[in-house]
Amino acid sequence: MIDVTIIGGGIVGLATALQLKQQRPDLTIVLIEKEPAVARHQTGHNSGVIHSGLYYKPGSLKATNCIRGYQLLLDFCNAEGIAYDLCGKIVVATKQEEIPQLDMLHTRGQQNGLGGLRRMSLAELREIEPHVNGVAGMFVPQTGIIDYKEVSDKYAEKFQALGGEIRLAERVEQVTPGNSISIVVTDKNRYETKLVVNCAGLYSDKIAQLTQRDAVDVRIIPFRGEYFKIRPEKEYLVKNLIYPVPDPNFPFLGVHFTRMIHGGVEAGPNAVLAFQREGYTKSDINLKELFETLSWPGFQKVAAKYWQTGLGEMYRSFSKAAFTRALQELIPDVQENDLESGGAGVRAQACDRTGGLLDDFAILETDKAINVVNAPSPAATSSLAIGQTVSEKVLARF
Known part of the structure; x- marks a missing residue:
């Protein structure tokens, strides 16, 4: 019998597992991750920024967790020898x-x-x-840069050293809540557990629906952010991090410049609808997932409201010249041939039925499950604080 089964091996799931195991070493905790390694999706594709808490509404979960998580992250990195740079x-x-x-x-x-x-x-x-x-x-x-994959690997290492178990390359297919236990079925195993904690990121709404059936009235809408890298000979144009003033109506920060902890400078991202939840390229298309997105009433309302913004983002996705013009608003000296293709990430953006793009962290609870259904940026900076918040909810059950 497992006490707590955590679904999702991104930075939030790993931080939750570590915080729980540190507070209650006696609990049996298993973390299940569908990929062959941890931190393969949002965590492993983000821009590596340590966020200060500047943007978030005072008193919101984002603000409180970011500010608390910021210090917890720095303390953790100092203790574990993980490099970071508070460059501002x-x-x-x-x-x-x-x-x-x-x-x-x-x-x-x-x-x-x-x-x-x-x-x-x-x-x-x-x-x-x-x-x-x-x-x-x-x-x-307060803003800095870091490698969140390195942080995640250290969370995983410490969790396992305390006796926690990580099951990789297992996809959760079914969750059956019962009176005293829930059954979690993967493509390889069957687990009996007292409590399910859902930190599944891009699939958090799907897992939540397994634990709550039709009670989950949000959907994850995947937005791809595409980056360029500045050619090495032009990296002198950017010393550290340069951001625009964000559009208050849109939950994205706009294209910006970011020096990376391991060297190099990223420029971007845009924000375009991904045609599958893990759609890192324009050619990644899952028709079933795309239909689920397009048919969600909330997304239809978002599209009707922001279609001009969306078209602009899509145009920049296909036009390097347009992307360059957006960057030139901040640094006019950047030229199109200074940019080479970079990576891309997909943001799991929760959207409710009325067209609200959830701006804050969102956690839904039942007797048998705790579902983290919205954990966008600054979730990586906030990870240990979110883990603490979720751990408190878990420990209230034990």
């Missing part, structure tokens, strides 16, 4: 009408406890990033 970032208003939103971010950052935020003129911005362009900006000293 600048947020740049490229036009006058973005100034009120920049002011709002400055206020929000202060409300979230960020010290050292500095409003800057263009001349001051150029002391930090000589090639940037804009009308005003802000320096955020």
Whole structure:
């Protein structure tokens, strides 16, 4: 008999497993991951940014978990010898009408406890990033860079050293909740468990439906973010991290520049609908999953509301010249031939039936299951705090 079965071996599932095992070494905990290694999807494809908590509504789960998780992450990395760099970032208003939103971010950052935020003129911005362009900006000293795959591997190593078990290359096919136990059936095994914890990322809604049947009224909509890399000889254009002022109506941060912890500079991402949940390229298409997305009433409302934004993102996906123009708003010296193809990630964005794109972390509970159904950015930065939050919910049952 297993006490807790965790589904999903991304950074949130691993952090939850580790936090649980550290707090209750006596519990039998098994983590099931469908891939042959951990951190293969959102965790392994993200841009490696340590987020400060600047953007998030004060008091929200995102804000509280990001700020708590930020310090937990740094403490963990210091203890385990994992490299990171708190290089700071600048947020740049490229036009006058973005100034009120920049002011709002400055206020929000202060409300979230960020010290050292500095409003800057263009001349001051150029002391930090000589090639940037804009009308005003802000320096955020807390932002950094890291390799979250390395962090995830260390979570897994420590969890297993404490006696936790990780089952790789097993796909969960069925969850049958019972009165005292639930049955989790994979393509290889059958597990009897007292509690299921769902951290399945891009498939979190599917797993939640297995545990709650028709009670889950959100769907994961997969958005692909495509990156370019700046050619090595032009990397001098970017010192650290350069972000635009984000569109307050859209849960994405816009194309930006990110220096990577292992070297190189990424430029992007855009945000386009992926045609399957793990659709990392334009040619990745799963007709069943695409139909599920297009037929979801919430997505139809999102598409009707944001179709112009969506078309712009799609155009940039197919036009390197258009992508370059978007980047030139921040750094005019970037030219199309300075960019070479980079990677891509897929964001699991929960969308409710009314067309709401869930902006905050969302956790649904039943007697037999705890479902993390929305854990977008800054989930990696927040991972140990989310793990702590979920662990508290688990331990209340034991």
